[in-house]
Amino acid sequence: MFESLGSRFEGILRRVRGKGRLSEQDVEEFLKELRVAMLDADVHLSAVRFFRDRVRERAVGAEVSGALNPGQQVVKIVLEELTVLLGGDTYHLFFAPKPPTVLLLAGLQGSGKTTTAAKLARLLKAQGRNPLLVGADLQRPAALEQLRTLGGQIDVPVFSEPSDPVEVVRASLAEARRLGRDVVICDTAGRLAIDDDLMTEVAEVSAVLEPDHTFLVVDAMTGQDAVNVARAFHARLELDAVVLTKLDGDARGGAALSIRQVVGRPIAFVATGEGLNEFEVFHPGRLASRILGMGDVETLIEKAEETFEQEKAEAAAARLLEGTFTLGDFLDQLKALRKMGPISNLMGMVPGMTQQMKGLDTGVDERRIDRIEGIINSMTPSERADPEMIDGSRRSRIAAGSGTQPGEINQLVRQFREMRKMMKQMGRGPGRKSGKGRNQRKGGKRPGGRTTDRGPVLVDKKKGLSLPGLDDLPSGLGVPKGGLSLD
Amino acid sequence: MGLRSRLGRARDAWVDRIASVRSAEMVDAQLWQDLEDALLLADVGVVTSEELVAEVRQQVGRQGVEGEGVLAILKEVLVSRLSGVDRSLTLGGSPSVWLFVGVNGVGKTTTIGKLGIREAAAGRSLVFAAGDTFRAAAVEQLATWADRAKVPIVSGAEGADPSSVVYDAVEHAAARGAELVLADTAGRVHTRSNLMDELAKVRRVAEKGAGTVTETLLVIDATTGQNGLVQARQFAEVAEVTGVVLTKLDGSAKGGIVLAVQEDLGIPVKLVGVGEGMDDLVDFDPGDFIDALFDTEVAATPKNVESRG
Incomplete structure (x- = not known):
């Protein structure tokens, strides 16, 4: 994931690196290439601009260092800024002192919330937790059947009832206590960020659940709109982190970088395939070093x-x-x-x-x-x-x-x-x-x-x-x- | 701060650019930058955006116009680029098979459900083929739509070979004299070559009996970014894609990637999903699409574009 963005960067940087002299025009040319690489990777325009301005500012104002030639110095600046863009600490999934720990998943239709709920449950179960899956998607036909089937595959109970989402989550907390489940993972219906009624509904669900962690589930193939979506959900739900799905494609995942940059929320987990085990904790630092550690860079x-x-x-x-x-x-x-x-x-x-x-x-x-x-x-x-x-x-x-x-x-x-x-x-x-x-x-x-x-x-x-x-x-x-x- | 203004701010980047272009009193570098930004923010992509701006610049050079005039010229350029393409859905087999393909979560099953209702209402006899045998409860989801549309559905067990399900559906349709099979397939990421091979096989097997695949429709989610072009290319390669269904266009996403899909691959958008209601699937109209692409009013009040059933 993100490797293609990384390798594209590397290619651009390689050309500039050997240069003993960099004219202002060289720098502009090179910034232009970076911009295109980032836009092609679906990084949001404002994040691209921010990145470019930072690099330009530092490149122009950079003091001449004895150790590095100007080309190398610009490369260093880009890599440092890229690390900042990718960077941050690994998201810490803490558990509430008084169980159950509550996880709420929200997002657009088709982003992969239901599958993510099951994958999270599987991961936590493997860590010795006793999760309860809660189906609050009463909208999409057979969404609940999907969750039940997945719950069956990983042997995790699924709770729902044919009332309304707010009632379902209220009852689910009692159910978790009754069954002695220490983690509640709540799946919600996909909704458009501009749909006021449904956004109000998910805010009510959140108010009842008082989740310890609220995750926005985002498709890695999302374009410029990802930032709007994240902002709109964040305005209603106070997001904690992002789960990035469908990273097994060749999507460059720029959307996630933009969310981090614009909304300030990190990527907590990534889904790298369809199998329920194809799901992992995301380590920004490791990824940064992987991208930055390529080749003779x-x-x-x-x-x-x-x-x-x-x-x-x-x-x-x-x-x-x-x-x-x-x-x-x-x-x-x-x-x-x-x-x-x-x-x-x-x-x-x-x-x-x-x-x-x-x-x-x-x-x-x-x-x-x-x-x-x-x-x-x-x-x-x-x-x-x-x-x-x-x-x-x-x-x-x-x-x-x-x-x-x-x-x-x-x-x-x-x-x-x-x-x-x-x-x-x-x-x-x-x-x-x-x-x-x-x-x-x-x-x-x-x-x-x-x-x-x-x-x-x-x-x-x-x-x-x-x-x-x-x-x-x-x-x-x-x-x-x-x-x-x-x- | 009220919700409306918070949401308003969320769309500022794009709305700002359009508003800025619209209110420009003279044509200057800033205007061209804003215009290009607006296109980029609509997921049109770097190459296509630059091309479009260059073309508009050239045309504007000969006329003395203001911001609003520049937008009008851009719309004309876009409409002329998009028009002159056959967007009709082809029949002609006995039965005809319309195959729906795409990555996960774009809305294939929902599209089939809505289209089924539309075609059934138009008096066509059809059969659903529940070819998504992978995703849990995908069959149940399509069965719910089959109920609503009063359309028979042919399905296999979970994990069954999707080719055989589609084959059975075609045989079923042929035996009953139905004209059309709408065939669902499991969502697949286009980089998984084994799954793409499976799709090629589904397409082949669908024509093994009486059926003819007259449409292979690639379903693309309007929020899709630059990866949409890669998706389209890969699916076109294995499944001879004849058209695009652009879904979820009722959100804040603009779906600009379909411009590049048509320009680069010659695959036209045929249908558009604009809401969750049963009748929220409409024929693609370039004029409407382009209007929506630049209409900040519609974007600010989503209810305007919805015709929720």
Whole structure:
């Protein structure tokens, strides 16, 4: 899926990549080709325009980087923007603390709601849940028979009654409790987004069901109208995510990208065939890397990313020494480093953690790092910037979001506070009174170090990790001379 | 914000472009951009949209017109491109077989149901062939329509060979002297070659006995994007498609892809589905279609286009 869009992009990018010089005309020509590729893939016109403007803006304003020629730089920009377009985290299908967890499926006629309901039921059953299928499509002839047949195939009960959809779903909740089913999956009739009566009806169904997850089922072959449909359904139902069906064709699925861009809702699942097992959780990140990882584009991205990370690292290092380093910066570093190698190097960077980790026999516990990443990922940007604002209720939310204990969050915040304090002291350095700022150290020649004209380098792939300027710190701070390291 | 205005906003992109073209006092680059955008937003596709704009530009060059005049010229261009094609549904076999094909969920079964009612009302004797033996309850769905239309239906077991069901229906029709068999098939994605081969076989077997396939109608959903052209090409290759049925045109989708289907493949639209009611299947009329393509009023008040039964 989406591969054809990806390969089309790759073809266009390949031509531009080798160019040592890019005139404005070259850039326009290339943007035009991207536009056609996206429109052919049914990406909505407004999303295409947004993408193109972003790329143009960045391409024109791009600073000349030493590592990349102009062609490569434009490629890097396109790939980054494409990742944003595709990107985001995998949709998390959480379960209600008090069962049943309720799933509502809505969409146009023929988008595949009934089949999707059965596929979801099958998937959840395989995960040990006890779903109940609810047939609230009383409109299409034999829709209920279809659902019953499919329910029979996967051995999941189907509930319905010949009243009206609102009554059916009201009764279905009681039925789920009576039968001890912990998930309710509700199929609804297909309806046009502009049909007021039917849209009101599905809103009533939703009001009664109070679904935990509302999915819009969208045919991957949908054209420009997908955005209108999604907006109209979203206005009435508060959609959570999209299920993209019929991806086994050669549809390029641009509609789904547009929905993500315009309505801000992710793709949660994709149906890749007619069989009830041909249904999977959608991982945007994996897809992005698959598209972006094609052929020798990969090495280019690596190179591009190296530069990118380095710039970020430099900014982070500056903030670190100023004491304005945030948990967000920490997370960036954590991710950058995990990509590059042993995490123990990172631990060396974090004074507060060095002691902690030294107590462990078997090096670094990767699972613990996973938990730390999880905790920071569950924080809002402002919490990352100022962890002191995390109070009891924020703490429980973060714990629930990351699947950790509130105590662990306390611990992380405490360690981070200590680390930041310590780094701030280092930043001031020994020469504070004599008026020697860190600027004088930065970029200077360090004993045994290399000369860098790029400022402090936090991430150096060859050397592992080093903090320039820290080598000559007084040992009185409890930091081992020669850097902060486990090994 | 009221619902009406929220829905209104949802269609802004397209409505805006048309309104902008309409109100333009002079012909400038912005107008051409808006016109092209409007076509793209109607799923006409990049190539066809650019061609159309170029053609209109050329014609406008010789006349001094404003925005409304440009739209009028575009409509003329479109109507002339679409006209001069035979859109009638052919009979002539004994019985004739009209085969309905398409991807999943486009509305094949519903189209057969509606067409059955229409043809029966016109006094034709016909038989339904429930050739979708794959989708759960597809047979029941068609049987409901057979009841409504008072048309006999021939069906097989779920998972039966669709060719044999169609063959049986043709024999049944021949034995009773019925003139027409409307044959349903399972929806299939056109990239699955085994299913496409199966379709070719259905078509062959339908002519093995007394029947002649006089129409193979590709059903396309109006919301379909650029993939519609690929679908049409693939189905045409295996099943000798003679016409298109454009369904669900009563929504906000414009169905612009059928322009490319006719231009590129020479396959005309023959029928249009404009609602869920039994009589909401009508003959395709290029003028009406083009009017709807540019009529923002109709789009804003859907009830106007419906003739719900």
